[in-house]
Amino acid sequence: MTAERDVIVVGAGFAGLACAQRLASANVDFLVLEASDRIGGRALTTTTVAPGFPLELGALMIHGKRVVTHAWLRELGLHAVRLPTMQTARFVRDGRVARFARLALPFHPTFGTRAFWQAVRGVPRDIRRYGGPDMSLAEFLENEDVLPGAREIVTLLRAHAAAADPDEVGILGHAEEDRAAQEEFGYSNFRLVEGYSALVGRRAGPCADRILRSRIVTGIRWSDAGVRLTARVNGSPEEHRAKRAILTVPLGALKAGAIAFEPPLPEAKRRAIEAIGFGAAMVIQMRFASLDPMRRLGDFGILSGGGASTFHRAYVRARGAPPVLAAFVVGREARRRADMTDAEALRATLEELESIVPEARRLGAVVAAEIARWPADPFVRGGYSFLRVHARLAHRTALAAPVDGVLFFAGEATHDRGEAQTVHGAIETGYRAANEAIASLAPA
Numbered sequence: 001m002t003a004e005r006d007v008i009v010v011g012a013g014f015a016g017l018a019c020a021q022r023l024a025s026a027n028v029d030f031l032v033l034e035a036s037d038r039i040g041g042r043a044l045t046t047t048t049v050a051p052g053f054p055l056e057l058g059a060l061m062i063h064g065k066r067v068v069t070h071a072w073l074r075e076l077g078l079h080a081v082r083l084p085t086m087q088t089a090r091f092v093r094d095g096r097v098a099r100f101a102r103l104a105l106p107f108h109p110t111f112g113t114r115a116f117w118q119a120v121r122g123v124p125r126d127i128r129r130y131g132g133p134d135m136s137l138a139e140f141l142e143n144e145d146v147l148p149g150a151r152e153i154v155t156l157l158r159a160h161a162a163a164a165d166p167d168e169v170g171i172l173g174h175a176e177e178d179r180a181a182q183e184e185f186g187y188s189n190f191r192l193v194e195g196y197s198a199l200v201g202r203r204a205g206p207c208a209d210r211i212l213r214s215r216i217v218t219g220i221r222w223s224d225a226g227v228r229l230t231a232r233v234n235g236s237p238e239e240h241r242a243k244r245a246i247l248t249v250p251l252g253a254l255k256a257g258a259i260a261f262e263p264p265l266p267e268a269k270r271r272a273i274e275a276i277g278f279g280a281a282m283v284i285q286m287r288f289a290s291l292d293p294m295r296r297l298g299d300f301g302i303l304s305g306g307g308a309s310t311f312h313r314a315y316v317r318a319r320g321a322p323p324v325l326a327a328f329v330v331g332r333e334a335r336r337r338a339d340m341t342d343a344e345a346l347r348a349t350l351e352e353l354e355s356i357v358p359e360a361r362r363l364g365a366v367v368a369a370e371i372a373r374w375p376a377d378p379f380v381r382g383g384y385s386f387l388r389v390h391a392r393l394a395h396r397t398a399l400a401a402p403v404d405g406v407l408f409f410a411g412e413a414t415h416d417r418g419e420a421q422t423v424h425g426a427i428e429t430g431y432r433a434a435n436e437a438i439a440s441l442a443p444a
């Protein structure tokens with residue numbers, strides 16, 4: 001048994017690191033327990049696929065111009081560059097290429113005219129205004145008689161961006177989340193020049209001695225008197241005591257019951273854990289000898305054929321850009337591919353790419369690759385949270401709510417103002433939960 005702390009934070013992803021920063025600046029005696037042997041959670045950068053060019057295996061971009069992540073970069077001496085995401089998006093159907101932003105190359109007679117505007121204006125407006133019974137995005141698109149070209153764009157922006165399939169995303173929760181969001185999603189994206197892992201390292205630096213790795217928290221006993229946490233360390237149990245605990249573990253871990261609470265969490269909290277969906281996402285970074293065979297797509301940044309994988313290029317329009325493609329695979333297909341061997345997962349991904357752009361067959365062998373299987377990671381078990389049919393923002397509020405002034409909750413899934421699913425959202429929840437814990441420690 002270790003000495004009693006004021007606060008123990010469980011998890012050292014962005015929410016946990018934001019907690020640590022805030023607790024340290026308030027001179028609170030705290031410790032962070034992290035299950036993995038590395039910190040950063042769902043943010044992880046690789047430099048092995050294309051040396052000299054950091055590539056992301058988890059969080060890929062910064063979404064938004066004004067979000068807190070930029071303030072962290074400035075403070076910590078790191079940099080971001082704007083990605084021409086939508087200007088360079090390509091949608092391919094039946095071998096014909098359509099550009100998202102320029103309307104010059106329609107693959108569908110109506111693409112770029114009615115279908116394009118229906119996808120970016122009409123459907124989002126109809127979703128926001130919809131007041132009927134809840135249904136999935138897939139059903140909504142069916143009922144609304146959405147044009148085929150529009151359907152693909154809406155699916156990409158509103159289901160795949162949520163790491164979910166269109167038949168899982170609930171239209172009412174999605175509309176609430178859309179209205180609450182700070183910025184219009186999808187249009188201002190940035191790449192971290194040094195990579196997300198550099199940001200994690202710099203933020204953790206000053207409190208590195210307070211972050212204990214390889215501590216898998218398995219049990220939390222709580223009462224008015226405080227909290228006792230049981231962690232597994234290399235197979236052996238370790239006990240920790242604190243006045244307060246802040247849980248930042250992914251929703252996937254809570255859903256799986258990875259931590260036993262004694263007494264059990266209140267009913268409203270358990271209902272929220274059940275109601276909110278937890279999507280699935282995989283990233284496969286692949287380097288080829290050259291991307292020239294896909295020249296027809298132009299200087300593309302994102303390629304979609306409407307299926308489970310979207311192909312991204314982090315270094316589009318960058319000098320000396322390496323011939324690297326990242327497959328971002330979501331939903332049921334991500335869970336299926338996460339169980340495959342490396343060779344099988346690569347094969348399935350390349351087959352999907354070739355089905356969209358047949359000339360991808362001429363790319364030749366993959367020279368180097370890294371595969372991030374988030375659904376198979378025992379400390380994540382998926383991708384990130386989304387509001388499925390019958391889930392609402394109020395469930396996120398219930399997930400975030402403190403329990404008896406002793407247990408506090410952070411992490412992307414607890415963001416109830418439209419910024420869940422993101423790094424900046426996770427940071428904001430970390431600050432919120434740390435503030436709540438600090439306030440609860442102050443003498444009455």
Ligand SMILES: Cc1cc2nc3c(=O)[nH]c(=O)nc-3n(C[C@H](O)[C@H](O)[C@H](O)COP(=O)(O)OP(=O)(O)OC[C@H]3O[C@@H](n4cnc5c(N)ncnc54)[C@H](O)[C@@H]3O)c2cc1C
Nearest residue numbers: 011013014015035041042059060061217411412422423426
């Ligand atoms: C493939 C992918 C792509 C993404 N792309 C983007 C993007 O482009 N932009 C963006 O903003 N966001 C993106 N996200 C989402 C973003 O990564 C997350 O929202 C954010 O990193 C979550 O931070 P967090 O602190 O809430 O959780 P996490 O980062 O998951 O941190 C939770 C920590 O808890 C630890 N933990 C789990 N169980 C236990 C336990 N029992 N005991 C102790 N510790 C435990 C985990 O190991 C982990 O380190 C992406 C996510 C994925 C998976």
